[in-house]
Amino acid sequence: MRRRPCRGMLCSLEYGYSVVVCHSLLSSLAKILHLYLRAERGIKCSTWGARGMQGRGTTGGLSYVQRFAVLLGDSGSTLGLMYGQLRMTQCDAQATLERPRLHRTITEWLTFDNMHHQWLLLAACFWVIFMFMVASKFITLTFKDPDAYSAKQEFLFLTAMPDMGKSPGENHFPEEPKPTGKMLSDSRLTPPLVYMERLELIRNVCQDEALRNLSHTAVSKFVLDRIFVCDKHKILFCQTPKVGNTQWKKVLIVLNGAFPSIEEIPENVVHDHEKNGLPRLSSFSDAEIQKRLKTYFKFFIVRDPFERLISAFKDKFVHNPRFEPWYRHEIAPGIIRKYRRNRTETRGIQFEDFVRYLGDPNHRWLDLQFGDHIIHWVTYVELCAPCEITYSVIGHHETLEDDAPYILKEAGIDHLVSYPTIPPGITVYNKTKVELYFLGVNKRDIRRLYARFEGDFKLFGYQKPDFLLN
Secondary structure (H helix, E strand, O other): OOOOOOOHHHHHHHHHHHHHHHHHHHHHHHHHHHHHHHHOHHHHHHHHHHHHHHHOOOHHHOOHHHHHHHHHOHHHHHHHHHHHHHHHHHHHHHHHHOHHHHHHHHHHHHHHHHHHHHHHHHHHHHHHHHHHHHHHHHHHHHHHOHHHHHHHHHHHHHHHOOOOOOOOOOOOOOOOOOOOOOOOHHHHOOHHHHHHHHHHHHHHHHOOHHHHHHHOOOOOHHHHHHEEEEOOOOEEEEOOOOOOHHHHHHHHHHHOOOOOOHHHOOHHHHOOOOOOOOOEHHHOOHHHHHHHHHHOEEEEEEOOHHHHHHHHHHHHHHOOOOOOOHHHHHHHHHHHHHHOOOOOOOOOOOHHHHHHHHHOOOOHHHHHHHHHHHHHOOOHHHHHOOOOOOOOEEEEHHHHHHHHHHHHHHOOOOOOOOOOOOOOOOOOOOHHHHHHHOOOOOHHHHHHHHHHHHHHHHHOOOOOOHHHHO
16 A cells, blocks of 8 residues: 555644653663662662762763663653662662772672673663664554554544534544435435335336326337347346437447447447347247246336436437438427427427427327337337336436446346446436426426326336426
């Protein structure tokens, strides 16, 4: 791990704590030497007294222990004081009484004393070096792992030192992380429970007789044409345009073996059903269709219904791709002729024209003229028949960063392919954008639009847009 310096008050605490440790070690060493000298006092007092008379008050008379005490500074002051008292009081008194005997033995004791204190000083130096190595190792570990260690220190600091603005008896704990704006309310639950609740909601809404006309549809050829098949891995994917559908088709193309990786798939091949190698469920016999519907892993993705309509309008009529000219040159004029109220206006199709067309209860006759191109704005019910087909997982565009890996894992293909990288913020619901697009739309037209897409709102748990309806 790369070293990073600690910062702020935590760093000061760590450094101060290390200094306290070193000071305590030095004080302990001084006490140990004091006890040792007291134990040796009976044997050495004669030598100390004789040498004290010869060298008292001079620098040359200082013993090795005295000099070591001076080097210790503040921590050695205690040792120097104790040693001075020992020499000036106890040893001097005994030296006066035993002066004749000291003169006889001073020569042999001097040699022994010098060797003894040299070894004592050497041992003390090794002890101090060892203690400094331990303290240095402690400091190194503190700076080396700030993520692991400093978190513990911060917790101790918060619990030991109360905030200046709060009472001392109040407990202090780090704040829990708050959910981000891109998370739905149910994303705080464990992932399996979220998906189970989504399927349970679909079952409940499908049983609601009041919404039957908005939640049920026949499994017609139109629906079967929307479902793509991966027999190799037993997967069925229902196409829901403007909800990340293109990326999921790329995943299936790779799984079917048409291309080795997602990056190598040309954009113009993805939606070319003669080249992308994706068979539709409608291409099989009735018996084979039923077998796959009962045994294969089935899923599709949804998003807020109104935001999806805005995306479809922008993509097909505002940023109209050159390889799909019919949206601007055929479908848009048809909508304008029937639903534009101001006939003198010469602008191209406007969003209010689009809303008026979709909310018209008699829109179907125009849908027939447009053919399969309407898949970009018809309801999820019309596309995938969620009440007639039992799907394994329903993904949400707003939580796609979590849902995509879960779907791959549940389908048993997470080790074979990955969902393409999702640009930051692209899946977040944008209420401001929805309000802006519906700003100039008549309230009656918005209510008609909601009446048609109410089934989608109810089935997939999207909140009713009261900010647009009232």
